[in-house]
Amino acid sequence: MRRGAIALLMLSIVLVSCRASAAQTTTTTATPSPSTTPVRAEGETFPVTVPTDRGPVEIGTRPARIVSLSATATEMLYALGAGEQVVATDLTSNYPDAAGTTPKLDSFNFSVEEVAALDPDLVILAFDFQGEATALATLDIPFLLLGPPLDLESAFAQLESVGLATGHASEAEGIAGGLAAEVADIVRSAAAIEGVTVYHEVDETLYTATSGSFIGDLYQRLGLVNIADNADLGGPFPQLSAEFIVDQNPQFIFLADANFGVTVDSVAQRPGWQTISAVADGNVIPLDGDIAGRWGPRTVELMRLIVEAIEQQAP
Amino acid sequence: MSSAALPRIQARPRIGPVVTSMAVLAAAAIGSLVLGPAGVNPWQAIVEVLDHVPGVSIDSGLSAQEAAIVWQIRVPRLVLAGLVGAALAGSGAAYQGVFRNPLADPYLLGVAAGAGLGATIAIVSGLPTSAIAPLAFAGAVLAVVAAYGLASLGGARRSGATLILSGVAVAAFFTALQTYLQQQHADTIRQVFSWILGRLGTTGWGDVRTLLPYALVSWVVLFAHRRHLDVMAVGEEEASTLGIDPARVRLIVVAGATLGAAAAVAVSGLIAFVGIIVPHIVRMATGPSHRVLLPASLAGGAAFLMVADLVARTVQSGGELPIGVVTAFVGAPFFAFILATRREVGA
Numbered sequence: 001m002r003r004g005a006i007a008l009l010m011l012s013i014v015l016v017s018c019r020a021s022a023a024q025t026t027t028t029t030a031t032p033s034p035s036t037t038p039v040r041a042e043g044e045t046f047p048v049t050v051p052t053d054r055g056p057v058e059i060g061t062r063p064a065r066i067v068s069l070s071a072t073a074t075e076m077l078y079a080l081g082a083g084e085q086v087v088a089t090d091l092t093s094n095y096p097d098a099a100g101t102t103p104k105l106d107s108f109n110f111s112v113e114e115v116a117a118l119d120p121d122l123v124i125l126a127f128d129f130q131g132e133a134t135a136l137a138t139l140d141i142p143f144l145l146l147g148p149p150l151d152l153e154s155a156f157a158q159l160e161s162v163g164l165a166t167g168h169a170s171e172a173e174g175i176a177g178g179l180a181a182e183v184a185d186i187v188r189s190a191a192a193i194e195g196v197t198v199y200h201e202v203d204e205t206l207y208t209a210t211s212g213s214f215i216g217d218l219y220q221r222l223g224l225v226n227i228a229d230n231a232d233l234g235g236p237f238p239q240l241s242a243e244f245i246v247d248q249n250p251q252f253i254f255l256a257d258a259n260f261g262v263t264v265d266s267v268a269q270r271p272g273w274q275t276i277s278a279v280a281d282g283n284v285i286p287l288d289g290d291i292a293g294r295w296g297p298r299t300v301e302l303m304r305l306i307v308e309a310i311e312q313q314a315p
Numbered sequence: 316m317s318s319a320a321l322p323r324i325q326a327r328p329r330i331g332p333v334v335t336s337m338a339v340l341a342a343a344a345i346g347s348l349v350l351g352p353a354g355v356n357p358w359q360a361i362v363e364v365l366d367h368v369p370g371v372s373i374d375s376g377l378s379a380q381e382a383a384i385v386w387q388i389r390v391p392r393l394v395l396a397g398l399v400g401a402a403l404a405g406s407g408a409a410y411q412g413v414f415r416n417p418l419a420d421p422y423l424l425g426v427a428a429g430a431g432l433g434a435t436i437a438i439v440s441g442l443p444t445s446a447i448a449p450l451a452f453a454g455a456v457l458a459v460v461a462a463y464g465l466a467s468l469g470g471a472r473r474s475g476a477t478l479i480l481s482g483v484a485v486a487a488f489f490t491a492l493q494t495y496l497q498q499q500h501a502d503t504i505r506q507v508f509s510w511i512l513g514r515l516g517t518t519g520w521g522d523v524r525t526l527l528p529y530a531l532v533s534w535v536v537l538f539a540h541r542r543h544l545d546v547m548a549v550g551e552e553e554a555s556t557l558g559i560d561p562a563r564v565r566l567i568v569v570a571g572a573t574l575g576a577a578a579a580v581a582v583s584g585l586i587a588f589v590g591i592i593v594p595h596i597v598r599m600a601t602g603p604s605h606r607v608l609l610p611a612s613l614a615g616g617a618a619f620l621m622v623a624d625l626v627a628r629t630v631q632s633g634g635e636l637p638i639g640v641v642t643a644f645v646g647a648p649f650f651a652f653i654l655a656t657r658r659e660v661g662a
Contacts, residue, residue: 106501108501203506231632231633231634239634241628243351243388244353244633244634246383247354271383271387271518272388275383276380
């Protein structure tokens, strides 16, 4: 059926994008809000040349009207102290609180005209599904395309790109450096949990993430063994079968779909899952899907949470 | 197939095809039971199933985990595949018979569009997963009722063609609503697409229990009208002169077929191809008499979907292909082969 074929195509597209699309309604209030960084680094000189997924982009002047169509980029902007330069964000941008109150656009379904009407001098995108980037270029609206990275270094590099493009290069450098140091600390502290087997659930139809994905890279850095790597499936986000997961018998299950109603109980009620070590030992850990689905500064929080969850349970 | 091309109804239906399809079904079931990514010992897997037969107690020697894989994952899955396949193929055979149209399938009158709308409503409103099946079922039934209502608006007793066209209109309208809702809720788009692609559930015996009663009622209704369908095959006017009320038979058969198809779709999503292809393949082997066509289609549909699911589950280590992809990928060439090698078929 044609419908089926279209659905299949769309599914594959959406799969790649799911992490950023996770439009959750919960608002998180963890960590001191970085929205008000008091120090404004002066003397950032423009024009600057910013590395992006589409190659280097030149930004002529310090942007004052930024439209962020990526929840991750929004978190980065506010962390860098560029919050007051933001004029609109996408529907899923719910962190920090200040971002939630900006005018909203649907990053999955917006018209370039509607963006242009906001008169932006910088647009940040995570995806270019229908040639929106090309349309922005046609209108001479500067944009950064910063899609899902595959590892932490690329995520930090994106943070620095956002900093450079918005006149916050020195803050970006400082924050990225601080985050990298924190990650190194966490990884050192994780030596004791090396070899623990984990299953990371992206959604309840058993989509997961391998070590080839950004989130999988985090588990791998912590020395954890991702059962998705044992499946012989293509792509960073394969769909596993229930039988495979039960057979792999992971020690920990992390639920990135907890914001979508998947709970420790609902996992335990799945047929056959009671025999999985993680379920039997109470090691099913709900994650905040907003944090687990993005690659912003809060990623480090997520790593710490994973380590703590495992350390608490480890004998 | 068009009415002109229908071969003569045989006086005595052949039993062979039914036996053959039952044998294929049994083989498919055993294959589905013993094969899977977990590599459970095949013989022990069979013993584990026997252990669950009332009055039988044998130790399969499987670990608790392997036993759970066999009895809580594989067996309900293969039973569900069988029920869904049988329901779709049986309904497809009935629709093709009652409309005398080779392109008829269980989704003809809007079952798919209605179920899609119901499921989408459940998903985008954040209802629990358990709400998807009832809403999909309600949507499917509503669509067919709407198609019927639309067709009878003229007051007169309309032909099957009017009903089909009403179904087209209703399906288009429901699909438009579904697409609109889906587009307005991009955050749940993946769940909606997963559902549309069709998936044999992971809820174990729950889906089986949900589907079974509807499927049984549907099959009883269809079986009770198998002779009426044979008479209708010669044409509505001819059927009337033989004392059959075509409109009434059509209503009852469509209701029965819709019940089965809607329940199957509600638990499994939109699995393409089974409902249209299996009855054709079976008809080529059995001839057009619904006395054989219906039971053989049930068995054939069950076997076909079990095999398709087996392929879906095992072709990639650790993961699954969407079942709808396998049914069409395996089914289309197979059907083309059958068509090409059976020259006397007029369809």
